[in-house]
Each structure stands twice: as structure tokens, then as C-alpha cells.
Amino acid sequence: MPKITYILPDGLETVLDAEPGTSVMRTAVSHGVPGIVAECGGNAMCATCHVYVETEAAEGLPAVSDVEDEMLDCTASERCANSRLSCQLHVSEDITVRLPETQV
Numbered sequence: 001m002p003k004i005t006y007i008l009p010d011g012l013e014t015v016l017d018a019e020p021g022t023s024v025m026r027t028a029v030s031h032g033v034p035g036i037v038a039e040c041g042g043n044a045m046c047a048t049c050h051v052y053v054e055t056e057a058a059e060g061l062p063a064v065s066d067v068e069d070e071m072l073d074c075t076a077s078e079r080c081a082n083s084r085l086s087c088q089l090h091v092s093e094d095i096t097v098r099l100p101e102t103q104v
């Protein structure tokens with residue numbers, strides 16, 4: 001079962017087991033991880049599930065779609081090269097993500 005490590009803005013880490021194929025967003029929301037708002041429920045339409053992918057295996061992740069790319073321009077915190085919408089990250093391997101200071 002893949003593990004997702006969430007690094008909160010204050011540096012605290014939460015590690016969760018994820019059902020294979022579940023999104024980083026869905027796993028966080030269902031376990032009460034703070035800092036992921038996910039207003040649109042995972043439809044890549046709100047950009048409030050923004051995370052920074054810290055794992056070096058980021059190349060193995062699905063490519064950023066045109067819709068995700070557009071929404072990443074709307075994040076409340078700075079967009080970086082490792083920015084992703086966590087609702088679009090369906091995990092099959094361990095991954096570490098850092099949460100931004102704010103989502104709104």
C-alpha cells in the first residue's frame with residue numbers, strides 16, 4: 001500500500017497509507033489532514049488542493065494536463081516547478097508532498 005507523507009506548513013509530517021489509485025487530495029480529506037480545502041471535490045476546477053511534490057520520483061507521476069496547468073496559475077500560494085493539484089495525483093507508489101501556506 002503506498003504511503004503519502006504530508007509536510008504541513010509548520011513542518012509537522014503526517015504519514016498515511018493510501019488505497020492504490022486514490023488521490024493525494026482524497027486521502028488527505030478523508031483523514032482530516034489540514035491544509036487541503038478541495039472546494040470542487042476533485043474536478044480540477046478550484047486549485048485549493050495545491051501541493052508541492054517533494055519526492056524525487058516525481059518524474060513517475062502523471063503529466064500535468066492542460067486543465068491542471070491552467071488551474072495551477074490560479075493557486076493562492078506561489079506556483080513552483082513542483083506544484084501540482086493533489087486531486088490529480090493518483091498514487092501507486094510512495095510520495096511526499098508539502099502543503100502551501102494557504103489555499104485561498
Ligand code: FES
Pocket residue numbers: 025037038039040041042043044045046047048049071085086087088
Ligand atoms: S479539488 Fe479542486 S482542483 Fe483539486
